Amino acid sequence: MLNTAPTHAPQLSLIEQLLAEQQSLPAAARFAQWHDDQQSCSTSTAHVAYRSLIPLTAPAPGEQYAFEVDLDACSGCKACVTACHSLNGLDEHETWRDVGLLVSTDERPALQYITSACHHCVEPACLAGCPVKAYDKDPVTGIVRHLDDQCIGCQYCVLMCPYDVPKYSHSKGIVRKCDMCRQRLAVDEAPACVAACPNQAIRIATVKMADATAAAAKQDFLAAAPDPRQTIPTTRFISTKMNLATWQAADAAFVKPAHAHWPLVVMLVLTQVSVGILLAERVLTLVSGASYSLPLLLTSLLIGGLGAQAAVFHLGRPLGAWRAWLGLRTSWLSREILVFGLYSGVLSAAVGLAIAVDWKFVAASELLAQIISIVAWLALAAGIAGVCSSAMIYAVTQRPSWRLWRTGGKFLLTSLIGTSVALAIVRRELWFVAFAALGAKLLFEAFSAWHSIDRYGRVSGSYSPLQGSATLLRGPLERLQSLRFLLGSLAVVTMFAAAATSHGSAAAIQIGAVAPVILLTIAGELLERTLFFMAVVPAKMPGGVTT
Numbered sequence: 001m002l003n004t005a006p007t008h009a010p011q012l013s014l015i016e017q018l019l020a021e022q023q024s025l026p027a028a029a030r031f032a033q034w035h036d037d038q039q040s041c042s043t044s045t046a047h048v049a050y051r052s053l054i055p056l057t058a059p060a061p062g063e064q065y066a067f068e069v070d071l072d073a074c075s076g077c078k079a080c081v082t083a084c085h086s087l088n089g090l091d092e093h094e095t096w097r098d099v100g101l102l103v104s105t106d107e108r109p110a111l112q113y114i115t116s117a118c119h120h121c122v123e124p125a126c127l128a129g130c131p132v133k134a135y136d137k138d139p140v141t142g143i144v145r146h147l148d149d150q151c152i153g154c155q156y157c158v159l160m161c162p163y164d165v166p167k168y169s170h171s172k173g174i175v176r177k178c179d180m181c182r183q184r185l186a187v188d189e190a191p192a193c194v195a196a197c198p199n200q201a202i203r204i205a206t207v208k209m210a211d212a213t214a215a216a217a218k219q220d221f222l223a224a225a226p227d228p229r230q231t232i233p234t235t236r237f238i239s240t241k242m243n244l245a246t247w248q249a250a251d252a253a254f255v256k257p258a259h260a261h262w263p264l265v266v267m268l269v270l271t272q273v274s275v276g277i278l279l280a281e282r283v284l285t286l287v288s289g290a291s292y293s294l295p296l297l298l299t300s301l302l303i304g305g306l307g308a309q310a311a312v313f314h315l316g317r318p319l320g321a322w323r324a325w326l327g328l329r330t331s332w333l334s335r336e337i338l339v340f341g342l343y344s345g346v347l348s349a350a351v352g353l354a355i356a357v358d359w360k361f362v363a364a365s366e367l368l369a370q371i372i373s374i375v376a377w378l379a380l381a382a383g384i385a386g387v388c389s390s391a392m393i394y395a396v397t398q399r400p401s402w403r404l405w406r407t408g409g410k411f412l413l414t415s416l417i418g419t420s421v422a423l424a425i426v427r428r429e430l431w432f433v434a435f436a437a438l439g440a441k442l443l444f445e446a447f448s449a450w451h452s453i454d455r456y457g458r459v460s461g462s463y464s465p466l467q468g469s470a471t472l473l474r475g476p477l478e479r480l481q482s483l484r485f486l487l488g489s490l491a492v493v494t495m496f497a498a499a500a501t502s503h504g505s506a507a508a509i510q511i512g513a514v515a516p517v518i519l520l521t522i523a524g525e526l527l528e529r530t531l532f533f534m535a536v537v538p539a540k541m542p543g544g545v546t547t
Contacts, residue, residue, distance in 0.1 A: 052203075053190050053194050053195075053200060053202075053203040053204065054185065054188070054189075054190050054194065054203070054204045055204060055205065055206045057206075058140060058141070059140065059141060059142065059206050060206075062208055062209055062210060063142070063206050063207065063208050063209065064120065064122075064141060064142020064143075064206070064207060064209060064234060065120070065141045065142055065143060065180060065185070065204055065205070065206060065207075066119075066120060066142070066204070066205055066206070066207040066212070066234035066235055066236060067116075067117065067119070067120075067180070067202060067203075067204065067205075067234075067235045067236070068202070068203050068204070068205040068235070068236045068238065069114075069115055069116070069201060069202055069235065069236070069237050069238065070199075070200070070201045070202075070203075070238050070239075071112055071113075071114070071201075071237055071238060071239040072238075072239055072240055072241050073197075073199040073200060073201035074099075074112075074113045074114070074115055074199065074201040075113065075199060075201075076099050076101070076113030076115075077198065078099050079196045079197055079198060080097050080099075080115055080192075080193035080194075080196055080197050080202060081095055081097050081098065081099060081115075081193075082196070083192040083193055083195065083196030084096050084097045084117070084178070084191075084192050084193050084196075086192070087181070087192040088192070090169075090176075091169055091170070091171055094167050094169060094176070095167065096117055096118070096165075096167065096176070096177060096178040097115065097116070097117040097178065097193050098115070098116060098117075098541065098543070099113055099114065099115050099544065100113070100114040100115075100116065100249060100250070100251070100541055100542035100543045100544055101113055101114065101249070101250035101251075101542060101543070101544050102114060102223060102224060102247040102248065102249060102250065102542050103247060103248060103249075103250050104247055105246055105247060105248055106246075111250075112239075112247065114222070114237070114541070114542050115193075115201065115202065116163070116235065116541050117165070117178040117193065118144060118163075118165045118177050118178035118179075118180070119163060119165070119231070119233030119234055119235040120137075120142055120143055120144045120180065120233075120234055120235075121144065121231035121232050121233050121234065122142075122209050122212055122213060122216075122231070122232035122233075122234060123231050123232050124137060124144045124161075124231055125157075125160040125161055125162065125230065125231045126144070126146075126157035126160055126161045126165070126166055126177075127144060127330075128160070128330040128331065129156050129157055129159075129160035129327075129330070129331050129332070129333065129396070130156065130157055130327055130331060131152075131154060131156065131323075131324040131325075131326065131327040131331045131333040131334040131337065132150055132151065132152055132154075132320065132323045132324060132326050132327060133147075133150065133326045133327055134146060134147045134148075134150040134151040134152075134157075134175075135147065135157070138182070141180075141182065141185070142209070142234070143179055143180050143182050144177075144179075145179050145182065146166070146175065146176060146177050146179065148172075148174055148176065150320075150323075151174040151175055151316075151317065151320075152174075152315050152316065152317045152318070152320040152321055152323070152324070153168070153173045153174045153175065153315050153316020153317050154314065154315055154316075154324075154333065155168050155175060155314075155316075156331070156333050156393070157175055158175060159394070159397045159399075160396070160397055161231075162226035162227070162230050162231065162398065162538065162539055162540070163225075163226060163231075163233070163540065163541050164538070164540050164541060165177050165178065168316070170316075172316070173315075173316025173317050174316055174317065180204070181193075185204065190204070191204065205236065207234050207236065209232075209234070212232055212233070212234045213232050215228070216228035216229050216232040216233070217229065221233060221237070222237050222541075222542075223246065223247040223248065223542075224247065224248050224249040224252065224541075224542045225539075225541055225542065226538075226539035226540065226541070227398075227539070230398055248463065249463075249541075249542035249543060250542065250543070250544060251542070251543040251544060252463035252542075253463055254543075255468040255469075255471055255472055255537050256472075256476075257472055257476055257477055257534040257535070258533055258534050258535070258536050258537075259533065259534070260530050260533050260534050261314065261533045262313075262530075263310050263311055263312070263313040263314035264311065264314055264529075264533070265526055265529040265530050265532075265533065266306075266307060266310035266526070267307045267308065267310045267311035267314075268307075268390060268411070268414075268529055269307070269414060269522070269525045269526055269529050270303050270304065270306055270307025270310065271304055271307040271308065271340060271383075271386065271387070271390070272387055272390070272411055272414040272415045272418065273303055273307075273414065273415070273417070273418035273522070273525070274300045274301075274303040274304030274307060274383070274418070275300075275304070275343075275380070275383035275384060275386065275387055275415050275418070276414070276415035276416060276417065276418025276419040276420075276422065277296055277299055277300040277303065277418050277419070277422045278296070278297070278300040278347065278376070278379060278380050278383055279380060279383075279384075279415065279418075279419045280296060280418070280419045280420075280422035280423045280426070281293050281296035281297055281300065281376065281422070282376060282377065282380055283419070283423065284296070284423065284426060284427070285373065285376075291369035291370060291372055291373045292350070292354050292369070292372045292373055292376055293426075294351070294354045294355065294358050296422060296426070297347070297350055297351050297354055297376065298351055298354075298355075299422075300347065301344070301347050301348060301351050304340075304343065304344060304347065304383075305344060308340060308344060321337075324337040324338075325337070325338055332389055332392040332393045332396055333393055335389045335392075336386060336389035336390055336392075336393055339382055339385045339386040339389050340382075340383075340386040340389075342382045343379055343382035343383045343385075343386050346375060346378050346379040346382055347376075347379040347383075349375050350372055350375040350376045350379055353368065353371065353372045353375065354372050357369070357372070387411050387412065387415055388408070390411055391404060391407045391408040391411045391412075392404070394407045395407050395408070397538075399465065399536055399537075399538045399539075400464070400465045400466045400469075401465065401466065401469045401535065401536045401537065402532075402536060406448050407532075409444055409448075410441075410444065410445070410448070410528065410532065413437070413440060413441040413444060414441070414525055414528075416437045416440075416441075417434070417437045417438055417441055417521060417525070419437070420433040420434040420436070420437035420438075421434050421437075421517065421518065421521060424495070424498070424499075425514055428499070431495055431496075431498060431499035432499075434495050434517075435492060435495055435496075438488060438491060438492055438495070438521065439492065441488070441528075442485065442488045442489075445484075445485075445528060446485075449469075449470070449473050449481065449531075449535075465536075465537040465538060465539055466537075468537030469535045469536060469537050472534070472535045472537065473531070473535050477531060477534060477535055480527065480530065480531060480534075481531055483527060484524055484527035484528050484531060487520050487523050487524035487527060488520075488521075488524045490516075490520050491516075491517060491520035491521045491524055494513070494516040494517045494520060495517055497513050497516075498513040498514050498517050500513075501513045
C-alpha cells in the first residue's frame with residue numbers, strides 16, 4: 001500500500017537546500033549522537049528506542065506482520081541487500097531483497113529508490129502453486145515460509161510469484177526466499193534488513209489483512225508494480241513528499257530472453273504428440289472397425305514415456321517427485337503430474353493387453369478386444385486432460401504471453417499435428433489433413449507473436465509485457481523465430497513430397513519421404529516451445545538501471 005500525505009514545509013531555493021544538506025549529519029553520525037545521548041537514560045528507555053522498528057506485541061486475529069518502507073528515507077545504499085545476503089548465507093548471485101528505481105514521467109526529473117523483498121501476501125501464489133506443499137503461511141504472524149526440506153526444485157513458484165521473490169539456488173537444487181528473519185523476530189530482534197538500514201527506512205509493522213485486501217482491490221500498492229489483486233501483498237510503501245502513482249520503473253524498457261527450460265520443452269512437445277498419436281489410433285479404429293492398433297498404441301506410449309522422463313531433468317531434487325500429489329487441491333502442476341501418470345499407466349495397460357493378444361500369450365476374444373478398446377479410450381481421456389492441465393499451469397501465472405487462448409491453442413494444435421501426421425502415414429490419402437494442421441499452427445503462432453506490432457512492423461512504445469515479448473521476437477530471438485518458421489515451411493514441402501510418393505512407390509522410397517516430415521515437424525515444434533519460454537516477459541517489481 002502506498003500512503004501519501006501533503007506537506008506544508010516552506011519552499012526553499014536550491015542554494016538553501018544545498019546549504020541545509022551540508023549542515024546535516026550523515027545517518028551513521030546521527031545514530032552515534034543519539035546513542036551517546038541515551039547513555040544518561042535508563043536501560044528500559046534505550047531498549048524501547050531500539051525496539052521501535054519491530055512490533056511490541058504479536059498480531060491479533062485478522063492481523064499479520066508486514067514490511068513498511070519509508071520511501072522518503074531510502075537512499076538506495078543496498079545495506080539491506082548486503083545484510084540479508086550475509087546473514088542468510090546466500091549464493092554469490094542470490095538475493096532475497098532487491099533495490100529498484102522509479103523515475104518521474106512528468107516535466108520534473110526525479111528519482112526514487114525502492115527496496116523490496118517478499119510481500120508475505122494474504123493469498124500467496126507461491127503457496128497455491130507448489131505441488132509438494134513446500135510453503136506455508138504462519139497462522140499467527142502471517143509470514144510466508146519456504147520449507148527447504150520439502151522442496152523438489154521444480155521452480156513453479158518462481159513462475160507463479162508476480163514479484164520475482166523466490167530464487168532458485170543451483171548449488172542446493174531448491175528454491176529459497178525471504179522469511180522476514182522469523183527466528184530473530186521470535187526473540188525480539190529486528191530482521192537483518194531492518195537492523196542494517198542506516199536511515200531506518202524499513203520496519204516491521206502489524207497490518208490488518210482486511211485493509212490489505214481493500215487496498216489491493218483499489219490497486220493501491222506501488223507504481224510500476226504488478227497488479228496487487230493477484231496475491232494481495234501486505235508491504236506498505238509510505239511517502240509524504242510525492243505521489244508515485246504515475247511513475248515508471250527505470251528498467252521498464254529493458255527486456256531479455258528468459259530461461260529456455262529445455263527439459264520442459266521436450267516434455268511438453270512429446271507428451272502432446274503422444275496424445276495426438278493416440279487420438280489418431282482411436283480415429284482409425286472407428287473408421288476401420290478394428291478394436292485397436294498395436295503399432296500406434298506402442299508408439300504413443302514410447303513417445304509419452306520419453307517426454308515424462310525428460311521432465312525429471314528439470315527438478316533440482318528429482319528423488320522427491322513422488323510427493324507431487326500433495327498440492328492436488330490448489331496446484332495445476334500437481335494435477336498435470338497426476339493426470340499424465342494416470343495416462344501412462346492406463347496406456348501401458350492397453351499396450352500390455354494388446355501385446356498379450358497379438359503375440360498369442362492369451363487367447364484372442366471379442367471381449368478382450370473390447371476391453372483393450374475401452375482402456376485405450378480411457379487413456380485418451382486422461383491424455384487430453386493432461387494437455388489441458390499443461391496449458392493451465394502457465395495460464396494461471398497471469399503472464400499475458402501465456403494467456404489461456406495462446407497457450408491452450410498452441411498445445412492443442414501440437415497434439416493435432418501429431419494426430420494428422422500419424423493419420424497420413426497410415427492412410428496416405430490423408431496428407432491434406434497434415435497440411436491443414438501444420439498450416440493452422442504456423443498461422444496461429446504468427447498471430448500470437450505479431451498481434452502487438454503495428455501495420456508498419458514497429459513495436460509500440462509502451463512498456464507492457466506483451467510489447468516486451470514482441471521486442472524480443474523482433475530482436476534477440478528473431479533468428480530463432482525465423483528458423484522455426486523455416487522448419488515449419490520445409491515440413492509442409494516434405495509433406496507434399498511424401499504425398500506424391502505415397503502411390504506406387506517402393507516402401508524404401510516412402511519411408512525416405514516420411515522421415516524428413518517427422519524430423520522437421522518435431523524440430524519445429526521444439527523450437528516453437530523454446531520460444532514459448534524465452535519470449536515471455538512477466539510483470540515485475542521495479543528494477544535498477546541496466547548497463
